[in-house]
Amino acid sequence: MKRLLQSTILAGTVALFTYAPIASAEVESTDPIKITWHDWTGQFITATLVGEILKSMGYNVEYVPADYIAQFVGLESGDLHVAVEIWETTGKDALEASLATGNTVDLGETGMDAIEEWWYPLYMKEKCPGLPDWTALNDCAEAFSTPETHPKGRYLGGPVTWSGYDDERAESLGLDYEVVHAGTDAALFGEIESAYQRQAPILAWVYAPHWAPAKYEGEWVEFPRYTDECYNDPAWGINPDMAYDCGKPRGWIKAVGWVGGEEKWPKAYQAIRNFTIDNATMAALIIKVDLEGQTVEDVVAEWLAENESTWKAWTM
Amino acid sequence: MNSTVGLSSRHKFAYTWPLAWGVAFTVVAFIWIGGDLWQWAVKAPKELTWKVEALGSCTSVRLCVTGFFKFMVSNDAYIFPWTFKEFTRFVAACIEFPYQIIRSFLASGFTIPLSGGESWQSPPISWLGLTVVLTAVAYRLKDWKLALMVFLCVAYLAVFGNWESAAITLSSIAVAVPIGIVFGALIGILGYRYEKFERAITPILDLMQTVPIFAYLVPVLFLFGFGPVSAVAATVIYAMPPMVRITMLALKTVPLEIKEFGKMVGCTKRQMTWRVLIPAAAPGLMVGVNQVIMLSLNMVIIASMIGAGGLGFDVLASLRRQAIGDGLEAGIAITLIAIVLDRLTQAWASRSPAPHHETKPTLLQKHKNLLLALLILAGTTAISFVAPFFAQWPEQFEISTGQFWNDLIKWININFFDELEAVKVFLLLNVLKPVKAFLLALPWPGVLLFLALAGLQLGGIRLAILVVSCASFILITGQWTKAMITVYLCGISVIIAAMIGITIGVIASRYPVLKRSVLVFIDTLQTLPSFVYLLPVVMLFRVGDFSAMVAVVLYALPPAVRYTLYGIQQISPSLIEAAKTSGCTKRQLLTKVQFRLAWPEIMLGVNQTVMFALSMLVITALVGTRDLGQEVYIALTKADTGRGLVAGLSVAFIAIITDRLISAAAKKRKQALGL
Numbered sequence: 001m002k003r004l005l006q007s008t009i010l011a012g013t014v015a016l017f018t019y020a021p022i023a024s025a026e027v028e029s030t031d032p033i034k035i036t037w038h039d040w041t042g043q044f045i046t047a048t049l050v051g052e053i054l055k056s057m058g059y060n061v062e063y064v065p066a067d068y069i070a071q072f073v074g075l076e077s078g079d080l081h082v083a084v085e086i087w088e089t090t091g092k093d094a095l096e097a098s099l100a101t102g103n104t105v106d107l108g109e110t111g112m113d114a115i116e117e118w119w120y121p122l123y124m125k126e127k128c129p130g131l132p133d134w135t136a137l138n139d140c141a142e143a144f145s146t147p148e149t150h151p152k153g154r155y156l157g158g159p160v161t162w163s164g165y166d167d168e169r170a171e172s173l174g175l176d177y178e179v180v181h182a183g184t185d186a187a188l189f190g191e192i193e194s195a196y197q198r199q200a201p202i203l204a205w206v207y208a209p210h211w212a213p214a215k216y217e218g219e220w221v222e223f224p225r226y227t228d229e230c231y232n233d234p235a236w237g238i239n240p241d242m243a244y245d246c247g248k249p250r251g252w253i254k255a256v257g258w259v260g261g262e263e264k265w266p267k268a269y270q271a272i273r274n275f276t277i278d279n280a281t282m283a284a285l286i287i288k289v290d291l292e293g294q295t296v297e298d299v300v301a302e303w304l305a306e307n308e309s310t311w312k313a314w315t316m
Numbered sequence: 317m318n319s320t321v322g323l324s325s326r327h328k329f330a331y332t333w334p335l336a337w338g339v340a341f342t343v344v345a346f347i348w349i350g351g352d353l354w355q356w357a358v359k360a361p362k363e364l365t366w367k368v369e370a371l372g373s374c375t376s377v378r379l380c381v382t383g384f385f386k387f388m389v390s391n392d393a394y395i396f397p398w399t400f401k402e403f404t405r406f407v408a409a410c411i412e413f414p415y416q417i418i419r420s421f422l423a424s425g426f427t428i429p430l431s432g433g434e435s436w437q438s439p440p441i442s443w444l445g446l447t448v449v450l451t452a453v454a455y456r457l458k459d460w461k462l463a464l465m466v467f468l469c470v471a472y473l474a475v476f477g478n479w480e481s482a483a484i485t486l487s488s489i490a491v492a493v494p495i496g497i498v499f500g501a502l503i504g505i506l507g508y509r510y511e512k513f514e515r516a517i518t519p520i521l522d523l524m525q526t527v528p529i530f531a532y533l534v535p536v537l538f539l540f541g542f543g544p545v546s547a548v549a550a551t552v553i554y555a556m557p558p559m560v561r562i563t564m565l566a567l568k569t570v571p572l573e574i575k576e577f578g579k580m581v582g583c584t585k586r587q588m589t590w591r592v593l594i595p596a597a598a599p600g601l602m603v604g605v606n607q608v609i610m611l612s613l614n615m616v617i618i619a620s621m622i623g624a625g626g627l628g629f630d631v632l633a634s635l636r637r638q639a640i641g642d643g644l645e646a647g648i649a650i651t652l653i654a655i656v657l658d659r660l661t662q663a664w665a666s667r668s669p670a671p672h673h674e675t676k677p678t679l680l681q682k683h684k685n686l687l688l689a690l691l692i693l694a695g696t697t698a699i700s701f702v703a704p705f706f707a708q709w710p711e712q713f714e715i716s717t718g719q720f721w722n723d724l725i726k727w728i729n730i731n732f733f734d735e736l737e738a739v740k741v742f743l744l745l746n747v748l749k750p751v752k753a754f755l756l757a758l759p760w761p762g763v764l765l766f767l768a769l770a771g772l773q774l775g776g777i778r779l780a781i782l783v784v785s786c787a788s789f790i791l792i793t794g795q796w797t798k799a800m801i802t803v804y805l806c807g808i809s810v811i812i813a814a815m816i817g818i819t820i821g822v823i824a825s826r827y828p829v830l831k832r833s834v835l836v837f838i839d840t841l842q843t844l845p846s847f848v849y850l851l852p853v854v855m856l857f858r859v860g861d862f863s864a865m866v867a868v869v870l871y872a873l874p875p876a877v878r879y880t881l882y883g884i885q886q887i888s889p890s891l892i893e894a895a896k897t898s899g900c901t902k903r904q905l906l907t908k909v910q911f912r913l914a915w916p917e918i919m920l921g922v923n924q925t926v927m928f929a930l931s932m933l934v935i936t937a938l939v940g941t942r943d944l945g946q947e948v949y950i951a952l953t954k955a956d957t958g959r960g961l962v963a964g965l966s967v968a969f970i971a972i973i974t975d976r977l978i979s980a981a982a983k984k985r986k987q988a989l990g991l
Contacts, residue, residue: 069953183939189636
């Protein structure tokens with residue numbers, strides 16, 4: 001945002017009386033493409049990357065802060081146009097429901113791979129040597145317990161709204177753990193930060209790409225590997241009577257757009273479909289922002305400058 | 317005469333109520349003990365559904381609401397000559413227009429289209445110019461102290477690098493607050509004039525304040541579109557009710573002599589309202605203005621979730637990356653805006669008419685100041701083309717205390733966690749858990765019985781019917797368990813908040829010096845986004861009920877303090893003098909005079925504390941509680957209108973039950989005291 005201001009000033013000083021063009025006339029429509037901004041860094045970066053690339057093609061772009069799930073209402077009505085990160089692990093149902101209305105369109109995978117699972121800091125391995133295998137969890141339930149849950153262990157799950165079936169998983173795998181839901185991402189990592197500062201026991205839900213796995217040394221618990229049958233068929237897996245007796249799925253992160261944009265800005269939509277970035281690159285960018293304190297704009301500008309040939313190809 | 321009659325009738329029925337309660341307790345205890353025999357009564361019933369597809373083919377309350385809503389946004393619902401959606405979009409456009417203009421001035425600058433598809437971007441108003449002008453305004457309205465305060469607050473925004481976000485936030489506040497004040501006051505005046513109208517709007521006001529914002533966020537988004545306008549609409553819905561309530565209360569408490577005087581000099585109804593009542597009620601009305609500003613700024617965070625951007629967005633983003641300090645700085649910026657706006661409006665309302673001049677300032681003189689202000693703004697903004705300093709505080713001179721706060725919390729966390737944990741575990745095991753278990757174990761017919769009895773005793777058959785039907789709604793929509801958790805969490809928090817709040821209010825009313833810092837403290841508490849202190853609370857107390865309770869107590873404290881203070885202060889000084897001369901001790905003065913005369917305000921304060929606590933519910937869902945707040949939050953993220961509104965209404969009904977019972981009790985007591 002500051003950059004925006006600076007560039008305004010720059011434009012003002014350099015060209016006090018020569019008018020700076022805001023958009024060139026080559027593109028199909030100069031109406032601003034509204035890209036949503038949620039509240040986690042990785043998403044800022046992806047949105048800004050996409051936005052800056054579209055700007056370089058001559059489009060006008062506006063970034064609109066919007067809630068991850070609430071945004072679908074806006075995408076369907078055309079108030080918003082593009083959302084760049086819908087995670088299979090957390091947003092699949094909402095995305096499918098939205099696509100079914102016919103008012104939104106799938107803009108393809110971003111190339112990133114969402115990972116989420118039960119996670120513990122490395123120092124917990126001393127107290128619970130059987131990890132990362134999930135069968136060790138019950139032996140260490142006490143180590144992971146708090147006065148309120150004692151003698152059961154305490155697992156801090158993600159926000160209920162992000163689904164994940166942790167209550168079901170604990171029951172189906174017979175884990176002696178109480179599942180507590182954090183409510184928000186911020187609260188979740190607040191507790192992890194707090195525990196990490198004190199080197200205290202914690203078992204919690206962590207996802208990637210995110211800064212947390214980079215900042216805190218830790219590992220994901222290894223559950224029986226996820227398959228579709230595990231979630232759909234109770235007979236599958238260790239517990240013959242219940243589904244969810246396995247780990248969590250890993251999956252795509254997709255972009256989605258308002259259906260009307262297909263005709264309004266076809267080239268822009270194509271560029272978003274071509275856009276691709278991998279986990280390692282994204283993690284590196286996130287770390288630069290969250291742990292090294294650079295601004296999203298600088299990090300994105302730097303990446304764009306260094307990888308011009310890569311992203312130019314997407315715009316063709 | 318009257319009192320003797322009352323006394324004898326009270327004697328006559330003296331044993332009826334205790335007896336009735338005794339019977340009720342016995343029945344409930346009986347059900348409780350014989351738990352297995354009365355399964356249906358002990359277990360909370362599931363959601364009531366029906367097989368016959370009546371009323372738009374829906375089979376439960378929840379689904380009917382969703383269905384109704386789908387109908388409203390479809391193209392079949394008409395408010396002649398538009399469809400309903402077109403109508404709301406028109407309202408949205410009416411809000412959007414001033415918003416865009418203000419925002420262009422303050423934050424983004426104007427884009428002026430030129431020929432050939434090109435356009436030219438003007439800069440926003442210079443921060444330096446605005447700072448100077450606001451400071452000057454403060455000086456003119458009051459004194460150099462206020463000017464200094466305003467200067468420091470505004471300078472903070474620039475120096476801490478929050479200017480641009482603050483300008484965006486201010487734009488939506490600048491639209492929402494006037495709408496809230498004007499419409500709130502108008503509705504309040506109508507309510508004062510027509511008692512029937514007052515009775516009709518009171519439940520609506522309760523709903524507006526207690527149905528959690530998240531519950532109507534999805535409908536608002538549907539109707540007003542995505543972006544700042546929806547945020548403004550939601551803000552107005554949330555911030556207006558206190559203005560209406562306080563307008564009615566303030567008009568009612570205008571001394572009779574003033575009203576008589578108005579009648580005597582032959583005022584028309586309109587003159588009576590605008591020339592006599594409103595000026596006389598001004599101090600009370602200003603409390604309402606204060607509340608609208610505070611509550612609007614309170615919505616900043618939630619508004620940013622649906623596209624308002626600005627400081628709220630900064631807070632959320634900081635907390636996401638665990639930058640407590642940065643979040644706090646942005647949060648404080650919100651508070652400072654609130655304080656500046658509030659103090660300026662207060663000063664404007666109570667300004668002494670031109671103290672430096674013998675004669676009243678002429679129109680020309682007034683315009684001179686306005687002209688000067690405009691000149692400064694235009695001048696500094698123009699200079700900002702060539703001097704970057706005028707456009708933005710240089711980044712290298714920005715201050716940040718972020719690291720300090722992070723380190724402070726870390727230090728507390730490492731050194732005091734065990735002590736805090738001990739206190740927490742003690743309270744949790746000895747107070748919270750037993751209360752929760754008790755409430756959850758209460759058989760629902762018993763709760764209904766108690767409510768009916770309380771309603772009957774305090775307000776008669778109509779009150780009893782009201783509270784029982786409210787509770788039944790919760791029952792048949794299948795939310796009983798979650799509602800009981802809500803009652804437990806809010807109940808404990810309200811009791812704690814009211815005890816602390818009233819105490820602070822009483823102490824502050826005695827010492828003017830203390831009063832000022834208390835006011836600053838509660839203003840800060842009320843406007844500092846709860847998210848900011850939620851994170852440290854979670855770090856120190858873990859996710860769970862205790863953290864939620866701490867957050868609710870902090871949030872619900874201000875009204876208890878504020879109304880107590882207001883109640884005690886509005887007691888006429890002559891009464892206090894009279895009490896003193898008749899030999900009251902300080903203690904007697906407090907308990908026998910001040911408390912009793914301030915009783916209506918204090919109860920209004922407690923009432924508001926309940927409302928605040930319930931409106932905080934959704935936020936507590938963010939730290940992981942399992943109450944109705946969580947239900948609403950889940951509904952929001954699934955964009956499930958019916959589920960959200962039903963859960964939201966349940967929250968509101970709990971509030972209404974509490975409110976009606978408290979009010980009835982207060983009224984009864986007042987009558988008994990002969991007030």
